[in-house]
Amino acid sequence: MTNTRKKxxxxxARKLFATERAALNFFINAFFGGKDKxxxxxxxxxxxxxxxxxxxxxxxxxxxxxxxxxxxxxVMERSKLPLTEWAEMLFTMSSELRSRPAKKVMNDFGHTxxxxxxxNHRIRTAFANNNAGLGKFKGTVEIDETAxxxxxxxxxxxxxxxxxxxxxxxxxxxxxxxxxxxxRETGKIVPKVIQARDKETLxxxxxxxxxxxxxxxxxxxxxxxxxxxxxxxxxxxxxxxxVDGQAHVAGVESFWSTFKHGxxxxxxxxxxxxxxxxxxxxxxxxxxxxxxxxxxxDKLAKGMRGVKLPYNVLIADRGLDxxxxxxxxxIKEQILFTRKKIRALKAAEKTKGLDALYKxxxxxxxxxxxxxxxxxxxxxxxxxxxxxxxxxx
Ligand SMILES: [Zn+2]
Numbered sequence: 066m067t068n069t070r071k072k073x074x075x076x077x078a079r080k081l082f083a084t085e086r087a088a089l090n091f092f093i094n095a096f097f098g099g100k101d102k103x104x105x106x107x108x109x110x111x112x113x114x115x116x117x118x119x120x121x122x123x124x125x126x127x128x129x130x131x132x133x134x135x136x137x138x139x140v141m142e143r144s145k146l147p148l149t150e151w152a153e154m155l156f157t158m159s160s161e162l163r164s165r166p167a168k169k170v171m172n173d174f175g176h177t178x179x180x181x182x183x184x185n186h187r188i189r190t191a192f193a194n195n196n197a198g199l200g201k202f203k204g205t206v207e208i209d210e211t212a213x214x215x216x217x218x219x220x221x222x223x224x225x226x227x228x229x230x231x232x233x234x235x236x237x238x239x240x241x242x243x244x245x246x247x248x249r250e251t252g253k254i255v256p257k258v259i260q261a262r263d264k265e266t267l268x269x270x271x272x273x274x275x276x277x278x279x280x281x282x283x284x285x286x287x288x289x290x291x292x293x294x295x296x297x298x299x300x301x302x303x304x305x306x307x308v309d310g311q312a313h314v315a316g317v318e319s320f321w322s323t324f325k326h327g328x329x330x331x332x333x334x335x336x337x338x339x340x341x342x343x344x345x346x347x348x349x350x351x352x353x354x355x356x357x358x359x360x361x362x363d364k365l366a367k368g369m370r371g372v373k374l375p376y377n378v379l380i381a382d383r384g385l386d387x388x389x390x391x392x393x394x395x396i397k398e399q400i401l402f403t404r405k406k407i408r409a410l411k412a413a414e415k416t417k418g419l420d421a422l423y424k425x426x427x428x429x430x431x432x433x434x435x436x437x438x439x440x441x442x443x444x445x446x447x448x449x450x451x452x453x454x455x456x457x458x
Contacts (some may be wrong), residue, residue, distance in 0.1 A: 071357035078156040078358070088148035092135045095366035106138040107131055139369045140187035150174055150184075152362070158188045159350060159361035163327040164343070183376050189342040191368035192349030196255045198368075199352070201276045202248035208271060208283045209317035210262060212240040213325075213340050237262065241337045243324075243344055246274035247316045253352050254320055256344035264288040271295060282312045323347060 073081070082088040090100075097103045104111045105126035117125035122132035136142050141151055157165045170181035244267075245256040255274060259266050267288035271281055277294035285299050298312035324347045328335055335343050349368075353361045413422050 070355055071359070073156065073160070073358040075156070078153065078362075082149050082152040082156075085148055088152040089135060091152055091362075092148060092366060095363050096135065096139070096370055105129060105131070106133055138371060138373075140190055140372055140374055141369065142373055143375070144184075144187075146174075146176075146180070146184065154184060154188050155362045155365045156358070158185075158192075158346070159353065159365045160358050164331045164346060166331050179376075183374075183379060186339065186342055186379055187369075187374050188365070189346040190372050190374045191365055193342065193345035193368075194370075194372045195364060195368035196345055196349050196352065199253050199255060202246055202253070202255075202274055203250075203276045203279055205249040205280045205282065206275045207247045207249065207314040207317045208244065208267075208274070208281055208289075209314040209321070210242055210244040210259065210267075210284070210286070211321045211325075212237050213243050214240050214335075214337060241340045243321075243340060244270055245317050245320055245344070245348065246270070247320065249316065252316070254317070254348045256320075256324075256341065256348050258341040258344070262286050262288055264291075268292055282314055284314060320348065320351065323351065 082091060093100055093103065100115075102111070103113055103115065103124065105113060105128065108126060108129045110126050110128035112127040114125045114127060115123065117123055117132060119125070119132045122134040122137065124134060125132050135148070136144060141148075144151075154165075154170070165185065167178060167182035167185050170176065170185060171178050174181065176184070242259050242262065243256055244259045245254055247254040257270060257274075259270060264287070267283075267286060268291075271283075271289070271292055275281055275295060280296040280298065281289075281292065282298045282300065283289045285301050289297060289299065300312050300314055324344060327347055328343065349365070350361075353364055356364065410422070417425075
C-alpha cells in the first residue's frame with residue numbers, strides 16, 4: 066500500500082499558525098466546527114456574547130452567565146502560553162516519529178523546564194483521551210504485556226539499590242508492567258499500565274478492552290485461562306512456537322519495539338509514574354499515522370477537550386498501584402479516604418462474613434506493607450530541582 070497522506074513541513078505548519086488569531090481559528094474549528102458554532106462548554110447554549118469584557122475569557126454565555134474562552138474545559142485551561150505554541154506542539158507531537166523531549170521544548174520556546182514538561186504531559190493526556198475514546202475492540206484482538214525499565218547497568222547506585230529491594234532483576238519484579246490491546250482489523254492500539262499479571266488483573270484488562278464475542282490472542286500467562294464470552298488463543302513464547310497456527314501477538318510486540326526504541330532514543334529515562342502517559346502518546350501517534358498531518362493535529366486538538374492536567378495533579382504522589390489510591394496526599398484526602406475505606410469494610414462484613422473478611426485483610430495488609438516499603442524507597446527526597454525524576458538528554 067502506498068502512503069498518500071498529505072504531510073506538512075514545520076515551516077508550512079508555522080505559516081498556518083503564524084499569529085495568535087490564526088491559531089485561535091484553528092482551535093475554534095477543531096473544538097466547535099466553526100466560529101458560528103461556538104457554544105457554552107458548561108450548558109451547551111449557543112446564545113453567546115463573543116465580545117465580553119474579561120481579561121482572559123472573551124466569551125460569555127447568556128444563559129448560564131459564565132465567562133469562558135477557547136481554553137476552558139481543555140488541557141489548556143489556566144495556561145498562559147500562546148495558542149501558537151500549543152498549535153506547534155500539536156504539529157510536532159503528532160508528526161514526529163518519536164517524541165519531543167521537554168528539554169527540546171524548553172529550548173525551542175524559551176520556557177522553564179517545568180513549563181515545557183507540563184506542556185508535554187498535557188499533550189500526552191490528549192492522546193490518552195483519544196485512545197480511551199476508541200472504545201472496546203471487536204474481532205481478533207491481541208493482548209500482550211511487557212516490563213518497562215530496570216536495566217540495572219544504566220542505574221545510579223541508589224536507584225539500583227531501590228530497584229533490587231523492590232524485587233527487581235531480570236524478570237517482572239520491580240518493574241512497571243505495561244499491557245496493550247490491539248485490534249487486528251483496524252490496527253488501533255490502547256496501552257495500560259497494570260499492577261500484576263494475575264487472573265483478576267489480566268482478565269479485567271480483557272473485559273475492559275474487548276467486546277463479548279472477540280477472539281483474544283495472548284501470551285501463555287496462566288491468568289488468561291478461563292475467560293467468559295471470549296475465544297482465547299494463547300501463544301507459547303517459551304517453546305518458541307504457536308499453540309494455534311494463527312495465534313500471535315506480533316502486532317503488539319512491534320509496538321513494544323517502537324515504544325522502547327522511542328523512549329531510549331528520546332529520553333534518558335522516564336519515571337515509572339508516567340510510563341502510561343508516554344505509552345499513550347506513542348500509541349495515539351501510531352493509531353493516526355495514516356492520516357494527513359492536518360487531520361492528525363485536528364484529532365489531537367479534539368483530544369484536548371474535556372480533560373485537564375493541573376500541575377499539582379501531575380506531580381502528585383500516586384503510589385505504586387496505578388494511581389488508583391492516594392498514598393500520602395493531604396491530611397484531608399487521607400481522612401476522606403479512610404472514611405470511604407471504613408464504609409466499604411462495613412459493607413463487606415455484611416456480605417462476606419467476618420472470618421473471610423479478616424483473612425482477606427490479613428493478606429492485603431501484607432501486600433500493603435510490601436508496597437509501602439517500595440513506595441517509601443521511591444519517594445526519597447530528591448536534590449534534583451527538576452519537577453520529576455526524569456532527566457532528558
Ligand atoms: Zn452556558
